[in-house]
Amino acid sequence: xxxxxxxxxxxxxxxxxxxxxxxxxxxxxxxxxxxxxxxxxxxxxxxxxxxxxxxxxxxxxxxxxxxxxxxxxxxxxxxxxxxxxxxxxxxxxxxxxxxxxxxxxxxxxxxxxxxxxxxxxxxxxxxxxxxxxxxxxx
Amino acid sequence: xxxxxxxxxxxxxxxxxxxxxxxxxxxxxxxxxxxxxxxxxxxxxxxxxxxxxxxxxxxxxxxxxxxxxxxxxxxxxxxxxxxxxxxxxxxxxxxxxxxxxxxxxxxxxxxxxxxxxxxxxxxxxxxxxxxxxxxxxx
Amino acid sequence: xxxxxxxxxxxxxxxxxxxxxxxxxxxxxxxxxxxxxxxxxxxxxxxxxxxxxxxxxxxxxxxxxxxxxxxxxxxxxxxxxxxxxxxxxxxxxxxxxxxxxxxxxxxxxxxxxxxxxxxxxxxxxxxxxxxxxxxxxx
Amino acid sequence: xxxxxxxxxxxxxxxxxxxxxxxxxxxxxxxxxxxxxxxxxxxxxxxxxxxxxxxxxxxxxxxxxxxxxxxxxxxxxxxxxxxxxxxxxxxxxxxxxxxxxxxxxxxxxxxxxxxxxxxxxxxxxxxxxxxxxxxxxx
Numbered sequence: 001x002x003x004x005x006x007x008x009x010x011x012x013x014x015x016x017x018x019x020x021x022x023x024x025x026x027x028x029x030x031x032x033x034x035x036x037x038x039x040x041x042x043x044x045x046x047x048x049x050x051x052x053x054x055x056x057x058x059x060x061x062x063x064x065x066x067x068x069x070x071x072x073x074x075x076x077x078x079x080x081x082x083x084x085x086x087x088x089x090x091x092x093x094x095x096x097x098x099x100x101x102x103x104x105x106x107x108x109x110x111x112x113x114x115x116x117x118x119x120x121x122x123x124x125x126x127x128x129x130x131x132x133x134x135x136x137x138x
Numbered sequence: 139x140x141x142x143x144x145x146x147x148x149x150x151x152x153x154x155x156x157x158x159x160x161x162x163x164x165x166x167x168x169x170x171x172x173x174x175x176x177x178x179x180x181x182x183x184x185x186x187x188x189x190x191x192x193x194x195x196x197x198x199x200x201x202x203x204x205x206x207x208x209x210x211x212x213x214x215x216x217x218x219x220x221x222x223x224x225x226x227x228x229x230x231x232x233x234x235x236x237x238x239x240x241x242x243x244x245x246x247x248x249x250x251x252x253x254x255x256x257x258x259x260x261x262x263x264x265x266x267x268x269x270x271x272x273x274x275x276x
Numbered sequence: 277x278x279x280x281x282x283x284x285x286x287x288x289x290x291x292x293x294x295x296x297x298x299x300x301x302x303x304x305x306x307x308x309x310x311x312x313x314x315x316x317x318x319x320x321x322x323x324x325x326x327x328x329x330x331x332x333x334x335x336x337x338x339x340x341x342x343x344x345x346x347x348x349x350x351x352x353x354x355x356x357x358x359x360x361x362x363x364x365x366x367x368x369x370x371x372x373x374x375x376x377x378x379x380x381x382x383x384x385x386x387x388x389x390x391x392x393x394x395x396x397x398x399x400x401x402x403x404x405x406x407x408x409x410x411x412x413x414x
Numbered sequence: 415x416x417x418x419x420x421x422x423x424x425x426x427x428x429x430x431x432x433x434x435x436x437x438x439x440x441x442x443x444x445x446x447x448x449x450x451x452x453x454x455x456x457x458x459x460x461x462x463x464x465x466x467x468x469x470x471x472x473x474x475x476x477x478x479x480x481x482x483x484x485x486x487x488x489x490x491x492x493x494x495x496x497x498x499x500x501x502x503x504x505x506x507x508x509x510x511x512x513x514x515x516x517x518x519x520x521x522x523x524x525x526x527x528x529x530x531x532x533x534x535x536x537x538x539x540x541x542x543x544x545x546x547x548x549x550x551x552x
Contacts, residue, residue: 016186059196331474331476335473353499
């Protein structure tokens with residue numbers, strides 16, 4: 001696949017996820033070993049203090065990890081992941097960037113940073129690491 | 139606080155989270171060291187294969203861990219968590235039950251199981267563990 | 277295998293691990309889905325403040341998780357694990373108890389508590405959760 | 415502190431850890447936000463298949479994470495960590511390199527890669543991520 005075909009394929013998968021459509025997630029970059037997802041923050045993404053809800057941040061990290069792993073493995077699912085919240089997610093957009101750390105036949109280990117964008121400035125708000133496995137091996 | 143006051147207080151917090159309102163989460167049990175959240179699954183909670191999206195499961199686990207930790211610490215946030223997906227979340231309802239494993243002044247370590255209910259039968263679909271910290275100490 | 281055969285088999289594996297022999301780990305219980313390891317603490321297990329080193333605690337948790345998973349899967353390795361340190365490991369003995377939370381063909385998710393024993397009293401010092409996979413699937 | 419003073423200080427701490435002395439760990443680099451530990455593998459570091467024991471790898475990652483966090487926070491402990499084993503640790507030396515991803519007053523989130531060196535070639539065998547907290551805040 002060319003990069004253009006790859007991102008179009010990735011966008012079809014995202015569009016086929018009703019939950020991602022509900023939230024409004026966009027796939028803005030996808031290449032072998034690297035992915036970027038973006039989410040324009042709305043009021044209904046937030047928790048009681050006005051920050052993006054930790055569950056939204058975890059969703060975005062989980063999805064980015066799966067895409068990153070899938071870029072190396074093909075059809076894939078997240079087996080497990082760990083996320084550290086390092087700063088309240090304040091701003092108008094979340095960006096999740098994930099990379100493959102190691103990929104074999106049966107698993108890919110990926111890392112992800114989730115950034116909150118406010119006034120054009122990105123700040124890391126969460127760091128995640130997870131294991132992605134091919135669907136047949138799951 | 140009595141148990142009734144405690145769960146009413148917990149429900150106010152949940153109602154104040156626009157993201158939890160968007161998803162439809164209910165707080166069905168809250169006592170010191172234990173919490174239960176429920177989510178009636180709708181189509182827009184799902185991913186492309188019809189299962190509850192991993193991000194929904196992670197959101198529910200994250201929220202249950204925070205409530206469990208908060209039941210021991212007071213106002214609290216999830217510092218970090220880890221989640222293992224053990225089975226596709228198939229069914230009509232998700233139930234997250236979280237317990238405090240250890241609580242001190244500066245942190246509570248909590249565990250959570252997320253169960254999918256289908257035809258009245260509960261099956262574990264995810265297991266999580268995380269660190270909750272008081273808001274002032276975060 | 278009977279329980280007696282099972283624990284004898286488990287002890288042979290432990291004896292075949294030079295690192296476990298160096299540390300002095302004992303397998304004190306092994307049945308399907310549950311395991312207990314014990315380590316009599318020596319001065320050379322400690323860090324600069326006199327507590328058992330976090331690496332010793334992590335080693336014991338890792339090993340207990342692998343045994344628990346192996347009791348369900350057969351020959352197995354730890355794919356990944358997460359450990360929370362909840363209290364300094366003070367005392368004369370460490371006990372790690374691990375249980376299978378969920379087991380399928382390709383993975384077992386297990387949890388472990390590590391307890392430090394001082395003056396006959398056990399206190400939880402760490403809680404771990406991890407993924408164990410069969411050796412052929414690793 | 416100059417870099418030379420910093421690494422000398424770090425080596426004193428390592429020398430004061432009887433467990434690190436037992437294993438033979440060396441601190442080969444320490445600067446603000448980055449650390450490198452090395453361990454010459456001996457037979458008694460191994461498990462039954464001749465690889466470095468997962469517990470040795472976890473110990474080294476845990477220690478490197480603590481040093482990295484400590485380089486930003488001062489006296490510090492590992493609150494929790496997660497480790498993915500990506501390849502058997504085969505070779506004569508382990509190298510753990512850890513970096514600070516985010517540091518505030520109450521926590522540092524750090525990542526670590528553990529590499530096994532065989533015939534002069536480094537291969538990633540584990541990836542870890544953890545939370546380090548100042549000793550007073552722990």
